[in-house]
Amino acid sequence: MSTRRHFIRNISLSTLGAYTLMDWKPASALSFFNSDAVLKVALLGLGGYASRVAEAIQQCQRVKITGLISGTPEKLKQWGEKYKVPEKNRYNYQNFDAIKNNPDIDAVYVITPNALHHDQVIRSAKAGKHVICEKPMAISAKEGREMIEACKKAGKQLLVGYRMHFEPLTLEVVRMRSAGELGAIRFFQGLCGFRIGDPTQWRLNKALAGGGSLMDIGIYALNGSRYMVGEEPVWVTAQETKTDPVKFKEGVDETITFQLGFPSGAEASCLSTYNMNNLDRFFLNGDKGFAELQPAAGYGPIRGKTNKGPLDIKNPLPQQTIQMDEMAAILLDNKKPIVPVDGEEALKDLVLIEAIYKAVKTGGQVKLNAER
């Protein structure tokens, strides 16, 4: 346990000096382990990714699964027994607003199909709980804004499950870039995708997913462009190709390439696909050096190298374990993460996703407002 804590503390402290470009507040950062309070989390949606999160939480220092919300009674029973969540803390989608009166639950982690996030996040906030929501935050920027507003109104925090924002190699590259070690950034590339299986799954259903590969996997390249370059894009262009219109129906993108232009003149060129394996690579190039992560956004281990050699950072913990412990610190101690994970951060991705879909349709460049 002390090794673990020492490891995480080291990530925070060793990178402390570098994040002048970000909203990094040393005082709150140092407060990470001022508290040992445990975040009591209810998982909402007990599917495949929730299983991974639940297992990772077992290694957390400061997070405990105290509630379960599912539409499937057998899952509630199985998961309840496995994770020792008493019956009184198990809910379905009809009655989970009653968590309002349950002091065993501090926060709800929403892990359901994208189109359900909006309603479930707002109901959780109205029930007086912090909310962690899987990415993409919602299926439109309009929904995202409403979710932010609802959480603000309820006086609760909204975080989005950007696990890479806490991944040690990722943060080391962000540190190098922020510290100027790569020089002026010229180019970022994110290639993210996989060949998706079962054609009947919700990810291939426009009504539930809100789109295709870009919503689910391309968002890593998109989001990565922003935190790797360290700027917000001012224009976007995009191209779509579809080789299988039966599997990838209208509104469900199979493959999209997109380019983002940044104020400095840096450019990002990215690929998002549901129809290729052998991808998962980030490449950041500056006029003094480069950094490469490959794999870059998988569940781990992430591997990387720079112009100076391999990135030799050992990480013994699942990404979701680090993510959840850090989120506990954000929610309970007001820690500021190095790369933001709040609703406003996630909304920026939704605005860009809409701009990319628009650019695909118009075939031209879509300019982005500095004001969002």
Next chain:
Amino acid sequence: MSTRRHFIRNISLSTLGAYTLMDWKPASALSFFNSDAVLKVALLGLGGYASRVAEAIQQCQRVKITGLISGTPEKLKQWGEKYKVPEKNRYNYQNFDAIKNNPDIDAVYVITPNALHHDQVIRSAKAGKHVICEKPMAISAKEGREMIEACKKAGKQLLVGYRMHFEPLTLEVVRMRSAGELGAIRFFQGLCGFRIGDPTQWRLNKALAGGGSLMDIGIYALNGSRYMVGEEPVWVTAQETKTDPVKFKEGVDETITFQLGFPSGAEASCLSTYNMNNLDRFFLNGDKGFAELQPAAGYGPIRGKTNKGPLDIKNPLPQQTIQMDEMAAILLDNKKPIVPVDGEEALKDLVLIEAIYKAVKTGGQVKLNAER
């Protein structure tokens, strides 16, 4: 010598079965070493790259430098002594049409700034010599068509200096793709560029270069897209960024990203730049496997890997040595190369370069005619 020959023969024979998609004629391919005739070459333009070519030719089996053409008398003297080219075979840009009457010269290799190729190639053909021309073949498709026409009229062959078309690892990836070992091709990526030095060099002069990085280095990614995917693109989109308008003046592109769409639905996403190092990567992805070359277009050694592991092909010879010996076989024995290197092939790149520049200007997709 026999090891050399054995090596090259193996490249040809082992790949023989696979090139059904290309204009591959076993009969002529097998004729490669039917002849031992030596190609007598005059180098036109004695700059930096010509030095590299001249040195590489020293290891050739079937090529000899027999003529020199330059505007600088001292260079003619130095090179003439170094490569044992007698005074009677040395010419300047005013009098080199007289090679017409010189039986010591079979072919002229034009290695001058891009804007000069058109005139020098046409004069060489009119003088009754085969022509090898450095890439890009010319600064416009119109010029390229005129050069092809002039060589045809003179009954002489026109080849363009695409050295990668003979590079063993490159050819192995082409073979794998042609043989279906990578499955249906979905994506190609070529990242080509370097930080260019001296701002006064001809490559940064629009009048001499005809453009910027795309003409000089981006053409490797562009040309590579075509032979790696094995199709001709039907649309192109492109984006330009410029961070240094003093060094990279109007009409001289610093950085361009471009995308090519192919009939099968495959897409290429490429980068061309004069302002970044740490690039030089080809990545070809199919639904059964991938191939990566990195470096992909440098002077060597090229390194590669596929989904099956490292590409373990040893190549003891400079790329230009293989290129020139193969070009001797093309010109003297009518050998058909695996990837074409003739004027028509080079013209396709010029048409695409113009489409990319047009796409940058219009900001939209430029459709390409099947008919060129």
